Amino acid sequence: xxxxxxxxxxxxxxxxxxxxxxxxxxxxxxxxxxxxxxxxxxxxxxxxxxxxxxxxxxxxxxxxxxxxxxxxxxxxxxxxxxxxxxxxxxxxxxxxxxxxxxxxxxxxxxxxxxxxxxxxxxxxxxxxxxxxxxxxxxxxxxxxxxxxxxxxxxxxxxxxxxxxxxxxxxxxxxxxxxxxxxxxxxxxxxxxxxxxxxxxxxxxxxxxxxxxxxxxxxxxxxxxxxxxxxxxxxxxxxxxxxxxxxxxxxxxxxxxxxxxxxxxxxxxxxxxxxxxxxxxxxxxxxxxxxxxxxxxxxxxxxxxxxxxxxxxxxxxxxxxxxxxxxxxxxxxxxxxxxxxxxxxxxxxxxxxxxxxxxxxxxxxxxxxxxxxxxxxxxxxxxxxxxxxxxxxxxxxxxxxxxxxxxxxxxxxxxxxxxxxxxxxxxxxxx
Ligand SMILES: Cc1cc2nc3c(=O)[nH]c(=O)nc-3n(C[C@H](O)[C@H](O)[C@H](O)COP(=O)(O)OP(=O)(O)OC[C@H]3O[C@@H](n4cnc5c(N)ncnc54)[C@H](O)[C@@H]3O)c2cc1C
Numbered sequence: 001x002x003x004x005x006x007x008x009x010x011x012x013x014x015x016x017x018x019x020x021x022x023x024x025x026x027x028x029x030x031x032x033x034x035x036x037x038x039x040x041x042x043x044x045x046x047x048x049x050x051x052x053x054x055x056x057x058x059x060x061x062x063x064x065x066x067x068x069x070x071x072x073x074x075x076x077x078x079x080x081x082x083x084x085x086x087x088x089x090x091x092x093x094x095x096x097x098x099x100x101x102x103x104x105x106x107x108x109x110x111x112x113x114x115x116x117x118x119x120x121x122x123x124x125x126x127x128x129x130x131x132x133x134x135x136x137x138x139x140x141x142x143x144x145x146x147x148x149x150x151x152x153x154x155x156x157x158x159x160x161x162x163x164x165x166x167x168x169x170x171x172x173x174x175x176x177x178x179x180x181x182x183x184x185x186x187x188x189x190x191x192x193x194x195x196x197x198x199x200x201x202x203x204x205x206x207x208x209x210x211x212x213x214x215x216x217x218x219x220x221x222x223x224x225x226x227x228x229x230x231x232x233x234x235x236x237x238x239x240x241x242x243x244x245x246x247x248x249x250x251x252x253x254x255x256x257x258x259x260x261x262x263x264x265x266x267x268x269x270x271x272x273x274x275x276x277x278x279x280x281x282x283x284x285x286x287x288x289x290x291x292x293x294x295x296x297x298x299x300x301x302x303x304x305x306x307x308x309x310x311x312x313x314x315x316x317x318x319x320x321x322x323x324x325x326x327x328x329x330x331x332x333x334x335x336x337x338x339x340x341x342x343x344x345x346x347x348x349x350x351x352x353x354x355x356x357x358x359x360x361x362x363x364x365x366x367x368x369x370x371x372x373x374x375x376x377x378x379x380x381x382x383x384x385x386x387x388x389x390x391x392x393x394x395x396x397x398x399x400x401x402x403x404x405x406x407x408x409x410x411x412x413x414x415x416x417x418x419x420x421x422x423x424x425x426x427x428x429x430x
Contacts, residue, residue: 318401
């Protein structure tokens with residue numbers, strides 16, 4: 001919900017700064033003699049705004065640890081990345097369309113041809129190449145929905161089209177045209193290209209990570225296992241509910257990194273995670289992982305923290321979204337939160353899917369400020385937000401499948417609950 005953080009304002013202000021700066025070029029713009037000055041200016045603003053939002057969207061998905069604090073967590077940065085990239089895409093589509101529309105209705109063929117890279121000038125064709133490349137990659141993202149791993153590889157090509165768009169922009173706009181705008185464009189281009197290179201080339205160099213090894217593996221049920229790790233070198237410090245990216249280094253397990261929520265353990269040095277077999281990677285992990293396997297942890301990330309809430313809280317978990325709540329319970333066993341009154345609604349499809357219930361029940365007996373409500377949707381039906389008593393005055397913490405999170409957030413809005421009381425974590429960066 002709208003837990004607006006300064007990062008959100010700053011990034012949009014930075015992107016919109018292009019509008020007043022491009023005003024300085026009014027009257028001096030190069031354009032088409034058959035377009036009105038207003039149209040030339042409008043088109044330039046749209047093109048530059050498309051470029052600024054597209055470039056800055058790279059900063060939001062580069063996993064820059066110190067930045068996430070200003071956005072309310074890495075998942076929120078990814079959310080903002082999606083919004084900004086979508087705005088950029090719509091503006092990018094409008095830019096050639098506004099240029100081509102002058103051929104309508106007299107010359108429809110010319111209208112069509114001008115949208116493709118068939119121009120005489122290389123700099124114009126560069127823009128067209130970037131546009132068609134981005135359209136293709138956005139089709140993979142929004143329409144075709146490739147498997148995550150293939151999609152991730154395809155999405156890296158966005159960086160290539162950023163460079164092509166950059167060339168297009170800088171050949172068309174020179175320092176002498178509008179020095180302030182040119183300096184601004186250099187600045188945001190540096191941020192965008194820098195973020196892209198950081199994410200794809202230098203991430204491993206700047207984030208050597210923490211080496212751990214697998215000490216214990218426990219199968220909780222058919223699809224869920226817990227894994228305990230101890231440090232091989234330096235120890236990772238984290239708060240309960242935070243997560244790390246894990247790269248296993250073990251024969252048969254892909255080297256790709258996946259995020260998992262960290263649990264504190266009784267032993268101060270080790271950490272634990274819970275992994276649900278959901279797809280290719282996690283199924284292989286379930287079948288293949290053995291004791292002693294090495295793993296590299298990068299992070300910690302995330303700012304989903306019940307300690308930031310008031311004493312009266314409602315926790316809502318769906319499926320694997322129980323992970324941060326388990327982490328908090330383990331934390332509370334070691335470090336109490338005075339007067340906490342937390343009602344946990346744990347939604348699963350059927351009873352067998354629920355994990356850690358015995359531990360939660362025994363925690364409920366020891367700690368009177370915690371109460372577990374297990375909702376098996378196959379038997380009880382879906383949790384109805386309106387049935388939760390006194391919701392309006394409590395801090396609400398929510399983690400689960402995206403559809404559940406979205407629908408509950410909509411309910412909270414309808415009930416007039418302040419967005420500042422709603423805290424959630426997305427388990428999906430796509
Ligand atoms: C912040 C966060 C914390 C998480 N904590 C846990 C946890 O404690 N326990 C747990 O079981 N699961 C957790 N997950 C989910 C877990 O990372 C994915 O379920 C897992 O990576 C799926 O991989 P897969 O290839 O087996 O499944 P797929 O079927 O390939 O993927 C299922 C979905 O998971 C997401 N996903 C896949 N790979 C990645 C990746 N490398 N990075 C980000 N998202 C990916 C995609 O949205 C994809 O659609 C967490 C996710 C996030 C974002």
